[in-house]
Amino acid sequence: MRLVQAGDLTARAPEDAADELGRVGRGLNAMVARLAEEQRSREERHAEEIRQAEHVASLGRRATVGTITSGIAHELNNPLNNISLTVETLMEDYQSLDDKAKWQLLQDTYFQVERASEIVRSLLDFTREEKPSLEPLDLGELVQSSVRLVQNEMNIHGATLSLKLPASTPQVQGAANQLRQVFLNLFLNAIQAMPDGGAVTVTLAQPHPGRVCVLVSDEGVGIPEEAQSHVFDPFFTTKEPGAGSGLGLWVTYGIVRKHGGDIRVESEPGRGTTFHVCLPATGPSESATDAQTTAEER
Amino acid sequence: MSERRVMVLDDEPIVGERLKPALEKEGFSVEVFTESEGAVARLKEQPFAVLVTDMKMRGLSGLDVLRFIGEESPGTRVIVITGYATIETSHEAQALGAYEFVAKPFKLKELVKLVSRAARRA
Numbered sequence: 001m002r003l004v005q006a007g008d009l010t011a012r013a014p015e016d017a018a019d020e021l022g023r024v025g026r027g028l029n030a031m032v033a034r035l036a037e038e039q040r041s042r043e044e045r046h047a048e049e050i051r052q053a054e055h056v057a058s059l060g061r062r063a064t065v066g067t068i069t070s071g072i073a074h075e076l077n078n079p080l081n082n083i084s085l086t087v088e089t090l091m092e093d094y095q096s097l098d099d100k101a102k103w104q105l106l107q108d109t110y111f112q113v114e115r116a117s118e119i120v121r122s123l124l125d126f127t128r129e130e131k132p133s134l135e136p137l138d139l140g141e142l143v144q145s146s147v148r149l150v151q152n153e154m155n156i157h158g159a160t161l162s163l164k165l166p167a168s169t170p171q172v173q174g175a176a177n178q179l180r181q182v183f184l185n186l187f188l189n190a191i192q193a194m195p196d197g198g199a200v201t202v203t204l205a206q207p208h209p210g211r212v213c214v215l216v217s218d219e220g221v222g223i224p225e226e227a228q229s230h231v232f233d234p235f236f237t238t239k240e241p242g243a244g245s246g247l248g249l250w251v252t253y254g255i256v257r258k259h260g261g262d263i264r265v266e267s268e269p270g271r272g273t274t275f276h277v278c279l280p281a282t283g284p285s286e287s288a289t290d291a292q293t294t295a296e297e298r
Numbered sequence: 299m300s301e302r303r304v305m306v307l308d309d310e311p312i313v314g315e316r317l318k319p320a321l322e323k324e325g326f327s328v329e330v331f332t333e334s335e336g337a338v339a340r341l342k343e344q345p346f347a348v349l350v351t352d353m354k355m356r357g358l359s360g361l362d363v364l365r366f367i368g369e370e371s372p373g374t375r376v377i378v379i380t381g382y383a384t385i386e387t388s389h390e391a392q393a394l395g396a397y398e399f400v401a402k403p404f405k406l407k408e409l410v411k412l413v414s415r416a417a418r419r420a
Contacts, residue, residue, distance in 0.1 A: 075381070077381035078310055078402060081310070085313065085403075089316050092406070
């Protein structure tokens with residue numbers, strides 16, 4: 001009995017006695033055998049679930065590798081083609097072209113090389129395996145320093161940004177540069193989603209003590225419903241050709257996941273979009289509704 | 299006269315900018331489009347001997363344009379240029395009557411030669 005209580009379902013009670021004790025022993029053994037059988041089938045089901053989950057994950061990885069390979073081919077072959085055609089024109093017509101035309105061709109080449117390099121850089125950012133060196137960071141400060149980086153871009157596009165931070169902001173474990181890139185990408189997307197200007201609202205909220213979320217909302221064009229499930233896919237873009245590589249949100253997703261967090265999108269076409277970035281909180285904090293500081297910046 | 303008319307359709311503006319003068323030097327009259335709806339509207343107005351078209355574009359894809367040509371302008375030879383082709387899309391393009399399938403990056407001279415050959419057969 002003690003063995004069974006301790007979890008050993010192979011133990012059996014003596015059941016050879018012809019009296020009451022023997023009947024109890026046989027009944028007990030039958031019960032233990034049933035328990036052992038149930039435990040075995042539970043373990044088998046669990047193992048099967050794990051196998052299926054791994055299979056699905058590997059299918060997902062393979063599909064991603066396929067998407068990435070065709071994406072890389074397409075995205076790199078376009079700038080390469082532009083460079084090839086432009087340099088060939090320059091070589092072919094070198095004598096007859098005036099200085100201005102030559103300059104234009106050189107400039108085109110330069111920007112297409114930049115475009116191709118940017119794609120390779122983003123891919124490396126995503127696939128770099130090493131763990132970022134994590135340090136305790138004040139998430140509020142980090143968001144504010146990211147806002148400063150887009151100030152100029154906001155002025156150009158006539159966008160305003162309001163920042164809603166609690167009086168004391170939670171800490172997270174993270175790599176400052178990488179997390180700044182996350183917010184920078186989201187701010188730039190928000191600004192670009194509003195070609196006629198508008199307001200970007202950045203809110204820091206804490207749904208529960210172990211978690212902190214940054215919400216980046218815009219009043220822009222929104223994302224069509226059928227596109228919303230693809231915004232984090234590599235090489236997916238709704239921007240004009242050449243305006244976006246389709247890697248920004250993919251890289252953003254990769255960084256957030258590496259920090260143990262998650263990111264999701266809510267969007268209403270014509271009304272605007274909100275990205276939610278949630279990270280594990282490690283330090284002291286106060287509720288986001290307390291003592292909000294709002295900074296209106298132009 | 300119409301066998302000298304060529305349309306270039308690619309959402310990468312540089313492709314049209316480089317192909318136009320190179321083809322004009324060979325005596326072709328060239329119109330460049332960077333979005334497929336405008337190109338199809340123009341094809342409805344005017345027959346072209348040769349269409350050079352990209353495959354992956356916003357809106358109507360190269361295959362959609364090929365389908366339109368097959369139905370509305372079967373005399374036009376279509377050269378498909380693409381940054382990445384799956385076996386399926388290249389088969390589909392061929393089935394839809396594409397004259398030639400060219401992978402990016404390509405050489406300007408080779409494409410001009412190909413257009414000249416397609417125009418003679420148009």
